[in-house]
Amino acid sequence: MSTKKQVGSKLASSVRQAKVQQKQQSKQKSVADKPSEPVERSTSLITSKRVWPD
Amino acid sequence: MSATVFSIASQKGGTGKTTVAMNFAAGLAQRGRTLVIDADPQGSAGQWASLASDEKPFPVSVITVAGGFSREIGRFKRDYQYIVIDCPPTLETEITHQAMAAADTVLIPTLPSPVDLWAGVRLASVIEQIKIGRPTFRAYMVINQLEPRSAISRGMQQALSEFDIPALQGHLRRRAIYRNAALEGVSVYCMGKRAEPAAQEISNIIEELL
Numbered sequence: 001m002s003t004k005k006q007v008g009s010k011l012a013s014s015v016r017q018a019k020v021q022q023k024q025q026s027k028q029k030s031v032a033d034k035p036s037e038p039v040e041r042s043t044s045l046i047t048s049k050r051v052w053p054d
Numbered sequence: 055m056s057a058t059v060f061s062i063a064s065q066k067g068g069t070g071k072t073t074v075a076m077n078f079a080a081g082l083a084q085r086g087r088t089l090v091i092d093a094d095p096q097g098s099a100g101q102w103a104s105l106a107s108d109e110k111p112f113p114v115s116v117i118t119v120a121g122g123f124s125r126e127i128g129r130f131k132r133d134y135q136y137i138v139i140d141c142p143p144t145l146e147t148e149i150t151h152q153a154m155a156a157a158d159t160v161l162i163p164t165l166p167s168p169v170d171l172w173a174g175v176r177l178a179s180v181i182e183q184i185k186i187g188r189p190t191f192r193a194y195m196v197i198n199q200l201e202p203r204s205a206i207s208r209g210m211q212q213a214l215s216e217f218d219i220p221a222l223q224g225h226l227r228r229r230a231i232y233r234n235a236a237l238e239g240v241s242v243y244c245m246g247k248r249a250e251p252a253a254q255e256i257s258n259i260i261e262e263l264l
Contacts, residue, residue: 006205006209008208009209010209011168011212012212014172014213015171015216015217018175019175021175022176
């Protein structure tokens with residue numbers, strides 16, 4: 001294989017790798033940007049019940 | 055009149071974006087009234103034109119636009135046949151996205167280097183989004199600073215075939231005359247006989263696009 005082809009193949013392969021990486025990053029970003037599930041919040045100041053011993 | 059808008063974009067600095075923008079604009083000016091919009095905060099296009107002498111002014115008006123991009127473009131489109139936008143060298147600013155969205159054609163100068171090719175991957179994915187719903191929108195990679203004897207330069211065509219964005223047949227070789235033209239505030243069209251090969255490279259790109 002000539003040097004030109006070797007370098008061309010290597011460059012092309014590095015671009016393919018960069019594209020895969022880019023896709024993974026976009027996927028991770030879209031997951032990070034996704035709003036989290038709504039959390040049920042208590043409106044009361046009392047968050048736990050205290051049970052007094054009898 | 056409604057101008058054809060070309061945006062010269064790049065995901066990283068040092069790709070010769072302004073060199074392409076200014077010489078390309080000078081070539082277009084031979085065909086119709088042309089304006090350069092310097093949207094790069096570094097202001098290199100404005101600096102370039104400011105170095106021109108009064109006897110030999112740069113053949114194209116250069117203006118700087120920072121905000122209200124879409125509105126400004128609309129205003130200038132009526133007065134010019136061609137508008138060339140020198141974009142900021144990053145995708146992390148809204149101006150770059152607006153400038154590419156305002157363009158009929160985006161040109162992406164790319165050096166024959168792996169790092170430049172990798173940087174082009176993200177830009178290409180953004181351009182794919184802009185293309186949606188715009189059948190006449192075009193984008194091309196332009197090889198800049200090509201060194202025909204270097205193995206990497208010769209391997210570029212194979213590497214560029216991995217992109218969804220096509221590469222222009224026309225390219226710019228690595229030539230000192232491009233840097234000398236910037237220093238004198240002119241385009242390669244005004245640098246005499248020694249710049250003829252460079253001027254021909256720019257004309258080839260223009261003919262390929264128009």
